Amino acid sequence: MPDPAKPLRVLVSEGSSTSAREAITILGLSGHHIEVCDPSPWCLSRFSRLVAKFHRCPGLRDDPAGYLAFIEQRLVDGKFDVLLPTHEQGFLFARARQRMEGCVGLALPSFESYRTAHSKAGFSRLLDRLGLPQPPTQIVTSAQQLREAVRFPAVVKTSVGTASRGIWFIRNADDLESPLHDLGAGDALADEILVQDLVAGTTEKAQSVFCRGQMIGFHAYRQVMPGIGGGEAIKQSVRRPIVRAHLEKVGQALDWHGALSIDYIMPDHGDAPLLIDGNPRLVEPMNAYRSGIDLVGLLLQISLGETPAPLPESREGVLTHLAMQALLGCAARGGTRSDVVREIVRLCANSAPYAGSSEELTPMRSDWISAVPLAVTAALLLASPKSAIKLARGGFGAHLLDVGSIRAIEGEGFGT
Template identity: 70%
Template sequence: MIDASKPLRVLVPEGSSTSAREAITILGLAGHHVELCDPSRWCLARTSRFVRKFHHCPGLRTDPAGFLRFVERLLASQHFDVLLPTHEQGFLFARVGAQLTSRVALALPDFAAYRTVHGKAGFSRLLDQLGLPRPPTRIVRSAEELRAAVRFPSVVKTSVGTASRGIWFVRDAGDLNRALGDLESGADFADEVLVQDFIAGTTEKAQSMFCRGKMLGFHAYQQVAAGIGGGEAIKQSVSRPAIRGYIETIGAHLGWHGALSVDVIMPLDSDTPLLIDCNPRLVEPMNAYRAGTDLVDLLLRVSRGEIPASLGESRAGVRTHLAIQALLGSASRDGTRRDIIRECGRIVMGRGAYRDSTEELTPVRLDWLSAVPLAMTAVLLLGSPRIATRLARGGFGAHLLDRASIRVIEREDFLRDASTGRPGEGRDP
């Protein structure tokens, strides 16, 4: 572990994701000085006693060049030991490479490796190349190809998308027509679209940390109860040596450096885990932390050029929950005010699925300010349960990438435009 008597100054470049919120709690508990920047003044992570200072910045999606200039100026004007991307900023930071690492410690693979797993189509091809298991998948570029490729039931996905955006469950012709309408209206066929056979099973996530292709830490958990949009409301740590081996193969092949997470389906009719999606970043690290695997500490060490000893296996059976996700999930499933009150009671009293579970997103006993978003969510849902979907969409903010912003970042002249601030390519807050 990093010596808590020598706290690091850490800049977290977004605070709207659940992953950032949990990483900040772990950083704060370790005694590190945490500062945060985000395009939303009311982002989730701002309500934390562990955030020493907030910086309002341009949006990664709406103004990637301006966001980069803002971060660079912040690094030039203040001392930070580590830049800790917790979401899609990693795509931009990997693109600029040495431009940032000359100023601050940062752990990311090279841009080619990052691009390979950032898109679902690229990750699917990588799994084929490495001979790793995944659901039967077809990649299409038009409505006609999609109609020919789909087999009911299927899951249709855009190649780029996060937080459950760009995913359709297609069970019949009606679902297919609705998906086609959304894809065509969003011009998503300008990029690749995936069609995967639907596999009945349990959703799990596997998280890992690498140093130049060597795995240093691994953790896996299964979904016990779903929140809104398919996210986890309750999760429990599990032992998955086979999945560890798969991710070790991926990381070694790519020479991965930093955090790498993979979504997995454990089929009901098979013992073979199927890899479905990849997140080239840290994802909600608190369950791992509670289970004895501190991925945030590993990421800090790797960022600073250390080569830590590999961690042992996480403890299985550790249960954690996200109360906000649980309440949103209850409301989104046609929940009534009475249902929401009952869910609140179960969470507070630790009953039912919450028995022996600890809160990971808004740990009020550790961070009293985290009560603010939790209380606001409960009050708004009690006022109108139907608002759940709208509240969940608040997480799909300007801290995320879309197809247009990705193409801007990939352009050959992006670095020049970002440094010169050409009109139309960036604006300061």
């Protein structure tokens, strides 16, 4: 078995997400050999000197069987130590785990547990079963049930979705027409839909690594400034013992093995956090890294079959930012060209609100090629600030799942 203290050959499952890009930075700073698979030749992680090789692959969304066959061939050709699922590819790998065992180091729970954490409806039911706090929630399966369940203000969510896909904020009856139209709602919806009361408060996220049901690493951060699509432009690390206890209870119930994250709200009125979403992966792990704990490195160790000692608490109060999110968020909130220019100046000068913060997505000092997608984003926004929404949607590509690909993967005989 390879020594996790030595450089490893790591195959990253996709290169389009911000989480993958940040994991690559951490892997590269640790000296590992990194190769990336993605259906897009222009994915975010393509612009990094830390990536030794890029493999253009079939899309997980459109051809999950083809994507799986491609990954398996890369594992044979490349003799990798670890396969690192940075996004929804873990759903596929968990389903085909028997085929992959013995071929590469891979840290994933059972498919049943992964499916529970990946589904918003399944995760909500688990929280109910464990007695953990969440906003008042109903799960519906028809347009009529959806209309009857909504209490203004509310949030409507598809059971499948990530990066704020399939989420609508409903403040009046007119707002409800948009999700009904987008969902193509007839008598029955294509999948289960969650209806939750909209709770005013601060959005925070917690991420962890479990080793066979035991938590061995934990980190939490709060949103200081929003970006676009529900993402953070500025984050600050926090200590949340109660959230840690909640997440630990979830991981133990699922006998979790690998990375597990949750989103939660700290309500404006009341101290108890409300859990709102689960993610069976690490979500943008750089703030944790800057705060003193390497969750990606921990994931590599358990992928190799190690049982590492639990990591200490991360430092609180550490600020990090994503310049690309900041610019997109500025433009999406109605910012003009002048507003975008001012935001660029503040970022370059590291002045308020970025004072004391470090860049986590495009670290130009250590990885100068990462400046390319940031510069292109800035140029496009200066040409047309209204293009922000379209640019953000470019990340919701063929590397992600949809209802059809999930049903194909869940189908009888898939992956055996």
